[in-house]
Amino acid sequence: AQKVTQAQTEISVVEKEDVTLDCVYETRDTTYYLFWYKQPPSGELVFLIRRNSFDEQNEISGRYSWNFQKSTSSFNFTITASQVVDSAVYFCALMPNTDKLIFGTGTRLQVFP
């Protein structure tokens, strides 16, 4: 089975707190890609990061960082010093050895001032 699980349905934090969004995936393919997207209320999916299965290096981009661990099939996303503008629904997605994206159910992040 190919599947993405985002167990956290909704997270609320106060501005400047750090927050981690969890993502666990399932696939039998050895070559695959993992993604994170942000979906603000407007609905458009905003691409954040892509990782291939052979690159387990963690990545940092400004306040965003990603931790990819094949041993636990996880690809977690951390926002440091959260801001109100980070409020959105975040989706983790898997692209196995096909061209289609398999999305999780999303985590709604609310950042309060």
Add this chain to the structure above:
Amino acid sequence: DAGVTQSPTHLIKTRGQQVTLRCSPKSGHDTVSWYQQALGQGPQFIFQYYEEEERQRGNFPDRFSGHQFPNYSSELNVNALLLGDSALYLCASSRDNPYEQYFGPGTRLTVT
């Protein structure tokens, strides 16, 4: 350079009717994928078009059909609409690299 565009933005239809949604891919892209996102859910893959052919399909009934034109734009058709077809329909385009998909703003379909 225009990104992926979709029309219309919003649409309200009645059960049993038919609907057509349109997508223009990003300039230079030749592959179009369609996704359905029900309220509170993640997007689900409907199908993908390349060279005017349906290349792969997700678990959607035959009521969902599509078309790709020579200019790479695409249409999604849904027949015999059900209340459960109410969703945001997203189009994504790519070229050569399927892992570089660009999404459009979506069409929100409401079936009453």
